[in-house]
Amino acid sequence: MGNTKVFLLPDLGEGLTEADLVSWLVAVGDEISVDQPIAEVETAKSMVEVPSPYAGTVEILHGQPGETLDVGKPLISVRPAGAPAGAVAGDAAVRDAAPREAGGTSKDGTDTGGDAQGEAYREEEKAGSGNVLIGYGTPAGAGITRRTRAPRRAAFPAAPEQDSAGRVSAEERTMDDLILLRTRVPGRLGAVISPLVRRMAKNNGVDLGSLNGSGDRGLILRRDVEAAMTAPQAVVEKAPEAPTPATEPSRAPEPSTASGADVLPTPAADRAPDSVDARTGLGVSRREPVKGIRKAVAANMTRSRKEIPEATVWVDVDATALLDLRASLKAAQPESTPGLMAFLARFVTAGLKRYPELNTRIVTADDGSLELVSFDGINLGFAAQTDRGLVVPSIRRAESLTARELDGEIRRLTAVVRESKATPQELGSGTFTLNNYGVFGVDGSAAIINHPEVAILGIGRIIDKPWVVDGQLAVRKVTELTLTFDHRVCDGGTAGGFLRFVADAVENPMGLLTDL
Template sequence: MAQVLEFKLPDLGEGLTEAEIVRWLVEVGDVVAIDQPVVEVETAKAMVEVPCPYGGVVTARFGEEGTELPVGAPLLTVAVGAPGGLETSGPVTPGPSGARNGSAPSGSSSGSSAAESSGGSGNVLVGYGTGAPAARRRRIRPDRLDRTPTLSGALTVEAPVSEAAVSEAPGVPVTEDSSTATPVSAAPVSVAEVSDGPVPVVSPLVRRLARQHDIDLRRLAGSGPDGLILRADVDRAIRQVEETEATKTRTAQAAAAPTGASPASASPAASAAPAAERIPLRGVRGAVADKLSRSRTEIPDATCWVDADATELMAVRAAMNAATGPSAGPKVSVLALLARICTAALARFPELNSTVDTEAREIVRLPGVHLGFAAQTERGLVVPVVRDAHTRNAESIGAEIARLTELARTGKLSPAQLTGGTFTLNNYGVFGVDGSTPIINHPEAAMLGVGRIMPKPWVHQGELAVRQVVQLSLTFDHRVCDGGTAGGFLRYVADCVEQPAVLLRTL
């Protein structure tokens, strides 16, 4: 007899308590293997594919795409351990969704697997499973089950299944005669959801914008590649809805107003001010709001700044990138050079590479530098972390910054890549601004802000000249050090920017 196991949204770590369903990777009726990803969710830190610890037939899903679920809420149910085995090996016939022929790993077959007999692998994070490749999405062949929709939409599956071959078929709720079927789930299944398939939209921002304005994404025709729904499509739909509502309002007001009435005597609703827009603080924006509020509440911060002549630094960078021959490496960015200068400065002033244990009333100086850098993405501001930056040179730091930036833009950063930083570098000069007062990335002790590098009049060697000038701002936790230490750190950074040869002493 098939046994129905319920898979709940697992704890994805880092104190996360909820996640939003971005995209289902399986449908009701699919055969899944142990540790196969079944749903893509968005947490306050990253996009995560969640694998299922059970192997069997998906009998129900809980939550539409765009729904926010708390940790511990049911995600789906899986029927496992049926007599005869729900084997997934053997040829697979392409179904309506276009799956290719292939074979599933033996770990997903019948109830003989040790992992399945114990209730599943127990693993919930990608990369920490059994190591077997994920099986392709399959459904039980229609000739093995009587697919007769019921009014309630309940799904029942015949317990004895003797044949191993399976093929893709439309995911329609089914039932069997009560004398030959064993019900495994009574959860309602939306026929529209299964027949329509996933909504062709990737960006969580687009989904959130559509929810806020009650836009049905299934009714939009995407203008992106392969019909992908873009933000411009949602914005266009919002404008159309607003114009339609405004037209209806004007028509109703004109019909209600008496003939010959002046505009001043019209209904008060005609001059009513539009309602303020309310945007929920959740997801990445909510996480950023919580962290910044906590930083301002707990950390007594202070800021110091200095203007530096970056002409020599820009010249050194140009020389590095112009080098040719076997010794020439990839291009080095200004941010990578500043990051390397920061690691050298932190070696001289370790007080700023620390945190404060408020309960123990202790300053904890950290042994290594995990350098965070602020990156603006479509999902909002994120801070990827370059691990062990103190052991890397400028070229290595630059390569890692480029890799993490690309992951941030595509929303594929893991929670581990967004946490654990000990010092943050914030280059807000890319937005065309000269200066700012950074807010410390709690629970770190300092952040260095870098403005734009631009030509300005500057006294150089006793004469007025046009030089490449940049403003550097350091915000620091006044509990870990005094102004002398912070000033010394910032002055050393500025000296390295003005005279890169100073950095050679520490290399």
């Protein structure tokens, strides 16, 4: 067996099961160092540069740009410096170890304790393992105890007896691969699941994002996936994936066009160029897989609609005073004047301090009951349009920033997401979202809440409208504020109070800013 190391595609956050390979940053034969970026992959709403945990010579690139790779499968094979060229040392061990990692199954669906390696993994996941994507940092000491756990010998192919040093080396290589199999990005501890459970869910069409784990701290177990597989709604969700030839018995076989089929389209290579849609009778001009950012948005919006009983309130606001204030500041300090979004962000954070119910999150407790989680701070997300779609980066601890500091963060994060360089923390840590859809020339929108948040505030375009001021009709700069909120966390009084607070701040900005 050679000394080649195989790096497996890590879990890039929230139990994701796959990622799209965008491009390779290295080639076969290249000499690479530890933490050197080797590939760009796209998952959820972020483009991530994956760094190598090994130094040496690139032997194999496992995948082509544009291909979708499964988490836990080989990404790159590296031969350490000075090691002879030979067979890849990690592939067979990882293929054999991954299915055995979770051990057996008891009557209640939980994994048995017969597999010490699998049990250690489950304990790490429930506690929020310190294992992270190599290059993003690991807490001091993390990984040391994990490397000293001996894997169960029966889980690997038998090999001739070697000297003691040889056996230790083989075990350490296997442990390296298993540790990489369960790597994670820091700050995304959620309901983590084992590779075996992820594979089971994927093969059976179970949406892990919709499951409430029955394990400790919401950990998703095998029994949770099995229960979802037998539930009626699981059958309904899988039905669109199956071909439905009976819809047109008199026709030649065609790609299925049943409900939802265009969400899971047939690859272009698998259909005739002149295929006809059975439902409409129109020719199909194009089919493309829903992936990357659009796939993530679709999943998140669907989950939001399914889980959140939302309500919407709105109000027209006279923004003339705010525009006048900004114009006067720009005349005095043109280089450092905050944009309108920065002022609105300042008003929103002030409003959330007064109405903290809208800066919360609902989670499922261990006993299945709902808990309302409040936060000591505000991570303010804002919608930003990019070439790859709409993304929502968040300003961390936004309540502690001035309007100028908020403006700087808005500009920085907008540039980062448009370059596809945002980190998972910058894209997935928001507690409330601000959406300026007025830039598209529209007045209002009943927005979908950015799950798992509980509210989103939208701002429409600012236009001239007739407005009564001191009993006289005048032309004013008017906009519409729209708040969509989770009715489980508060009633209309709280939502209306928050919306009115922000509206009053827009109409009288100096009054609020001088009090902050």
